[in-house]
Amino acid sequence: MMPLSDLDKSASDEAAKTNVRLRPRDAASLLLIDRSGKDVRILMGRRHMRHVFMPGKFVFPGGRTERADGRIAAIGELTPADERNLLKGMGTRPSIQRCRALALSAIRETYEEAGLFLGKRAPAATINYPDWAAFVERGILPDLSALRYFARATTPPGRTRRFDTRFFMAFRDAVADSLPEGTGPSLELEELCWLPFNEALKLDIPTITRAIIQEAQVVLEANPTLQPGHTVVQYAMKYGRFVREVF
Template sequence: MALNQPDKSASEQASKRLASIRPRDAASLLLVDRSGGALRILMGRRHMRHVFMPGKFVFPGGRTETADGRIAAIAELSAADQTKLLNGMGSRSSIQRCRALALSAIRETYEEAGLFLGRRNLDRPSITHPDWSAFVERNIHPDLSVLRYFARATTPPGGSRRFDTRFFLAYRDAVADALPEATGPSQELEELCWLPFSEATQLDIPEITRMIIREAEAVLASNPLLEPGNPVIQYRMKYGRFVREVF
């Protein structure tokens, strides 16, 4: 027993470190095509080289950067969406953090899917950050008003990477331009596809992703115009299972 004690102690310390990891802000966008008879959602398969969910189908999205909150936009989040985001932030709430979440969803959609959400304008955007240079080159201003905040989920404790992800909905109509190669410059997502909701839930996806797809479908059924003011669904892990809460 004595010989095994150091290994056990090291294992316990590692478990405690993993349990204490604070989830990082992240954002994901469910982009919906309503041009045909049935609504279709954009999904892509994560490259197998990824440590986090390799080979799984996901929505465009990723980690939020502090710099995202300082990017100029042609229109801001609705008051209702901003309030919902602020109410869930606790002591670290700020308008800049709200903006960072929404803008990172737009940035990640470009980086992973090659799609520019915003409005083209004769005036060049006053953006100097290199991550947004493609928007500036095309005179496309990010538009936060087209995003509707509707869900939130936090990666359970125990993993080396944890994310506190806010999910936004938007229609494909808000896309001002797209890269000709039909993919994003980061090459993080493969096999980008537009699928009916029923088919999207049959893909190789994490269970929480399946839940979020169903929540999005319910929001669109009750609020097809995506007017501000919809409830926000939050999933958190409790006693080994996801608990659903409505705000």
């Protein structure tokens, strides 16, 4: 596992700083796992160089959670274990709708950035949110039961952008459809690729992404079918140093 001192150094070196104390925004990211071949592979994509935040870095699909995400109908809901783990870390604003919003935003961002629809074919629900219109057009409802919550990381204080990111895993089998372009409509990720874990770790990736990949390896080794109920790891800055907690 990566030494926490590497995360401390990354926190000092990688991000612009501000004197304004910003509250971290809810965000979500999805590690898609392909187990169809000899090697287990994960989906990565390179952030466009025009981005101010981590340009050119390889990351998983993900982004900021929107309030409307929690109102979207799903064909399957979060497992009780994943729901409980999400609620544990919500502080003064815990709610089932917020849990759903986090998971659904991971699915939405995977479509927007990678062109992949996680869900199942079903009679389309009426959705008055443009971000979800493509799911309605294809008759796909998102499936939260396919997601497993396994990690969380919060951007350190004093940064110009702060996110409280929840990381989910799902198998590629959960993808019901994909865009023919091989990328998402946002064009935020380029060079989408499916790579074995050891090759993904050789990419130009943020330090916290490296740590999350290693955490995913640990989960999959102990729980290769991603049954609900595994532990969740959390990275956050406390007393000036990164702390890794397990709950």
